[in-house]
Amino acid sequence: MNQKAMYKLSYGLFVLTAKDGNQDNGCIINTAIQAASEPNQMSICVNKANHTHDMIAKTGKFNVSVLSEKAGFDLFTHFGFQSGREVNKFADFAECKRASNGIFYLTAGTNAYMSVTVTKTVDLGSHTMFIGPIEDMEVLSDTPSATYEYYHAHIKPQPKAAAAKPEKNVYRCVICGYEYEGETLPDDYICPLCKHPASDFELIASEPAAPKAQEPVKNVYRCIICGYEYEGESLPDDYICPLCKHPASDFEKVEG
Numbered sequence: 001m002n003q004k005a006m007y008k009l010s011y012g013l014f015v016l017t018a019k020d021g022n023q024d025n026g027c028i029i030n031t032a033i034q035a036a037s038e039p040n041q042m043s044i045c046v047n048k049a050n051h052t053h054d055m056i057a058k059t060g061k062f063n064v065s066v067l068s069e070k071a072g073f074d075l076f077t078h079f080g081f082q083s084g085r086e087v088n089k090f091a092d093f094a095e096c097k098r099a100s101n102g103i104f105y106l107t108a109g110t111n112a113y114m115s116v117t118v119t120k121t122v123d124l125g126s127h128t129m130f131i132g133p134i135e136d137m138e139v140l141s142d143t144p145s146a147t148y149e150y151y152h153a154h155i156k157p158q159p160k161a162a163a164a165k166p167e168k169n170v171y172r173c174v175i176c177g178y179e180y181e182g183e184t185l186p187d188d189y190i191c192p193l194c195k196h197p198a199s200d201f202e203l204i205a206s207e208p209a210a211p212k213a214q215e216p217v218k219n220v221y222r223c224i225i226c227g228y229e230y231e232g233e234s235l236p237d238d239y240i241c242p243l244c245k246h247p248a249s250d251f252e253k254v255e256g
C-alpha cells in the first residue's frame with residue numbers, strides 16, 4: 001500500500017464558523033464537500049480537539065465560507081493556528097457578516113458561503129463528520145477558490161529555515177502545511193495545527209548526514225497527565241502527547 005496516494009486527493013479550503021450563545025468562533029478546514037443534491041446537502045469533517053467541533057456538536061448549525069485566491073496567510077493563522085478556547089477570534093475581526101442563521105460568514109478572501117443545519121453525525125475516531133441540508137447560500141465574488149495546492153504554492157510563506165539551518169531535515173504536514181524541523185520526525189508526532197499524525201508528513205528538504213561524532217543521547221520524557229513516555233535527544237517544543245493531547249510543557253524528564 002502506498003500512503004502517498006492520499007496526497008493525490010484535491011481539496012478546497014474553508015473557514016468553518018459556529019455560534020454558541022454569545023460566543024462566535026471559526027476554524028480552517030479542508031474537508032467541506034457537497035454530499036448529495038436531492039436534498040442539497042454538505043458534509044464537513046472536524047477534529048474532535050477543535051473548539052468549533054464542540055460548538056457544532058452542541059448547536060447543530062454551521063456556516064462554510066469558501067476561501068478564494070485573495071485569502072492572505074493572516075486569515076489562515078487567525079483561524080487555523082489558534083483555538084477559540086484561548087482567544088476570541090471575532091473580537092476585532094471586521095470582515096464578516098451574520099447569515100440568516102445568525103452565524104458569521106467571512107466577507108473578504110472568500111467567494112461564497114453556505115449555511116447548514118446538521119441532521120446526521122458520524123463518529124470517525126479522530127474526527128466527526130457533520131452532514132446536513134444547505135439552508136442558505138450566496139456567491140460573494142468571482143475570484144477562483146483557493147485549492148490546497150494553491151495555498152502551498154502562493155499563500156503560505158516559503159520555508160527559509162531549511163536554507164538557514166542546512167544540517168536539519170524539514171518535514172511538511174501534507175494536510176495543513178505545518179513544517180517540522182529536526183533530524184528525524186518522531187513516529188508518534190502529531191501536527192500541532194491540524195492534529196494529523198506523522199504518517200501525514202513528507203520530507204521536503206534534507207541535507208547529507210554530517211559525520212557522526214557519537215550516538216545521540218537518549219532521554220525519556222514522561223507526560224505528567226497520562227504517563228506516556230517519549231524517547232529522544234530532546235522533546236520538541238511543539239510536541240503534543242499522542243494519548244492525552246497535552247503539550248510539551250506537561251512533560252517531565254525522567255532521570256536516571
Ligand SMILES: Cc1cc2nc3c(=O)[nH]c(=O)nc-3n(C[C@H](O)[C@H](O)[C@H](O)COP(=O)(O)O)c2cc1C
Nearest residue numbers: 027028029030046047050051052080082083084176
Ligand atoms: C490549511 C489548514 C487546513 C486545516 N484543515 C482542517 C480540517 O480539515 N479539519 C479540522 O478539524 N481542522 C483543520 N485544520 C486545523 C484547525 O483549523 C485548527 O486546529 C484550529 O486552530 C482550530 O480552532 P478551534 O479550536 O477554535 O476550532 C486546518 C488548519 C490549516 C491551517
